Amino acid sequence: xxxxxxxxxxxxxxxxxxxxxxxxxxxxxxxxxxxxxxxxxxxxxxxxxxxxxxxxxxxxxxxxxxxxxxxxxxxxxxxxxxxxxxxxxxxxxxxxxxxxxxxxxxxxxxxxxxx
Amino acid sequence: xxxxxxxxxxxxxxxxxxxxxxxxxxxxxxxxxxxxxxxxxxxxxxxxxxxxxxxxxxxxxxxxxxxxxxxxxxxxxxxxxxxxxxxxxxxxxxxxxxxxxxxxxxxxxxxxxxxxxxxxxxxxxxxxxxxxxxxxxxxxxxxxxxxxxxxxxxxxxxxxxxxxxxxxxxxxxxxxxxxxxxxxxxxxxxxxxxxxxxxxxxxxxxxxxxxxxxxxxxxxxxxxxxxxxxxxxxxxxxxxxxxxxxxxxxxxxxxxxxxxxxxxxxxxxxxxxxxxxxxxxxxxxxxxxxxxxxxxxxxxxxxxxxxxxxxxxxxxxxxxxxxxxxxxxxxxxxxxxxxxxxxxxxxxxxxxxxxxxxxxxxxxxxxxxxxxxxxxxxxxxxxxxxxxxxxxxxxxxxxxxxxxxxxxxxxxxxxxx
Numbered sequence: 072x073x074x075x076x077x078x079x080x081x082x083x084x085x086x087x088x089x090x091x092x093x094x095x096x097x098x099x100x101x102x103x104x105x106x107x108x109x110x111x112x113x114x115x116x117x118x119x120x121x122x123x124x125x126x127x128x129x130x131x132x133x134x135x136x137x138x139x140x141x142x143x144x145x146x147x148x149x150x151x152x153x154x155x156x157x158x159x160x161x162x163x164x165x166x167x168x169x170x171x172x173x174x175x176x177x178x179x180x181x182x183x184x185x186x
Numbered sequence: 187x188x189x190x191x192x193x194x195x196x197x198x199x200x201x202x203x204x205x206x207x208x209x210x211x212x213x214x215x216x217x218x219x220x221x222x223x224x225x226x227x228x229x230x231x232x233x234x235x236x237x238x239x240x241x242x243x244x245x246x247x248x249x250x251x252x253x254x255x256x257x258x259x260x261x262x263x264x265x266x267x268x269x270x271x272x273x274x275x276x277x278x279x280x281x282x283x284x285x286x287x288x289x290x291x292x293x294x295x296x297x298x299x300x301x302x303x304x305x306x307x308x309x310x311x312x313x314x315x316x317x318x319x320x321x322x323x324x325x326x327x328x329x330x331x332x333x334x335x336x337x338x339x340x341x342x343x344x345x346x347x348x349x350x351x352x353x354x355x356x357x358x359x360x361x362x363x364x365x366x367x368x369x370x371x372x373x374x375x376x377x378x379x380x381x382x383x384x385x386x387x388x389x390x391x392x393x394x395x396x397x398x399x400x401x402x403x404x405x406x407x408x409x410x411x412x413x414x415x416x417x418x419x420x421x422x423x424x425x426x427x428x429x430x431x432x433x434x435x436x437x438x439x440x441x442x443x444x445x446x447x448x449x450x451x452x453x454x455x456x457x458x459x460x461x462x463x464x465x466x467x468x469x470x471x472x473x474x475x476x477x478x479x480x481x482x483x484x485x486x487x488x489x490x491x492x493x494x495x496x497x498x499x500x501x502x503x504x505x506x507x508x509x510x511x512x513x514x515x516x517x518x519x520x521x522x523x524x525x526x527x528x529x530x531x532x533x534x535x536x537x538x539x540x541x542x543x544x545x546x547x548x549x550x551x552x553x554x555x556x557x558x559x560x561x562x563x564x565x566x567x568x569x570x571x572x573x574x575x576x577x578x579x580x581x582x583x584x585x586x587x588x589x590x591x592x593x594x595x596x597x598x599x600x601x602x603x
Binding site: 101102138140141143144145147148149150154156158162163165181182 | 211214215216217218219265267272273275276277331563564565566567568570
């Protein structure tokens with residue numbers, strides 16, 4: 072119940088990705104390296120035993136994740152990071168989960184076009 | 187003298203090749219890049235060297251070794267990406283996990299190539315070798331990603347399995363065996379064979395060998411005339427499907443190199459880079475339990491000349507600071523010219539738990555200090571404790587890079603798997 076409420080709240084307070092999203096990000100370079108905290112909704116499917124991000128909120132807009140391209144991990148020191156390379160309808164996000172503090176960071180965003 | 191016949195045994199060797207590896211993995215990660223010309227370049231600046239073009243970029247003429255600016259001339263819409271080593275290592279480990287479930291007799295030949303020997307393994311119970319190959323392809327698509335395609339070659343030896351894997355890229359499955367090898371050879375050029383490039387082609391041409399069939403039909407004395415070495419016998423066996431390449435070479439050195447974005451010349455300017463390179467390589471060989479008895483420095487200059495010097499020592503090195511001091515001494519003897527690339531390596535590796543005590547140094551204390559620094563760095567990430575010199579004038583220089591030709595680096599990431 073609480074989860075539905077939270078989702079409704081988020082939906083009402085941010086823009087959803089639409090056919091205009093490409094226009095909104097017309098100034099986005101092909102690949103933009105960033106490093107900023109990002110809100111991510113994360114789900115775990117016990118039947119498929121798979122965990123995946125469902126949507127992200129970036130610059131006050133909500134983007135539903137259409138596809139998980141790749142999930143990989145790496146260590147920095149003893150800290151394990153999970154990297155999710157995901158695509159929405161128009162954009163690509165590289166999301167990194169720090170398993171030490173469970174914080175998410177956006178490290179890269181791109182529109183799949185050449186510079 | 188009659189020629190040795192082709193190996194009549196059933197083919198049990200599989201060669202798996204992930205084509206355009208880095209670019210394909212990037213396309214897997216970012217679905218918006220699929221079907222588009224993509225390259226992974228050492229640096230994404232115009233002078234950066236292309237290390238992996240995607241299948242689409244290859245079709246437009248983009249090749250490994252080209253500069254980014256040359257690639258952009260051939261293909262203005264080229265997407266240029268910087269390497270993401272952990273992404274590729276992770277895919278390599280996933281691939282390794284898949285192949286290890288079929289046989290324990292497998293060898294990673296590089297980040298994107300594996301050879302498997304299935305002979306006598308239960309994976310073949312109720313299945314043909316090509317059935318196992320199809321299964322591996324299916325699992326790769328399911329467990330790594332649907333865009334990741336591999337070509338698989340099947341043959342009685344490693345060499346021909348590699349040839350077979352190259353017949354129908356990027357998603358082929360071919361077998362070379364006693365029944366079809368002549369047909370396969372007749373469709374290949376000499377340079378289609380692995381390890382046969384310009385110089386070997388000239389060697390073969392000199393003794394009247396112009397095609398792969400000529401090569402196969404040549405008697406051993408003629409091959410001896412061409413290669414003038416034991417290689418002639420190896421080629422004679424390879425082309426007949428007998429195994430000669432099932433050899434694992436042990437590690438003999440550790441090295442790190444760095445291509446400088448701007449031309450530095452003096453030892454003082456180069457010393458921070460030298461410091462970081464020695465820190466990196468010494469922490470790697472210490473982690474693997476080695477000490478070194480030799481240091482080598484190689485420098486490529488902007489005028490396309492090369493200088494190098496290696497020095498052997500009677501004592502064992504394990505401390506980065508000492509390696510740096512000796513490497514710096516070697517650097518002082520190098521010519522003063524603008525440098526393009528600098529490489530440091532340690533050779534004379536020994537695996538020895540005991541240590542020679544010194545008359546003037548407290549070696550045990552030093553070893554303990556180095557071990558503790560390694561432990562702190564391992565806990566908090568590389569270079570949390572490092573010489574101050576390393577950080578002078580360095581802004582992210584000597585980034586993590588991946589060697590996709592050699593396989594020795596991969597041991598460092600796969601030992602625990």
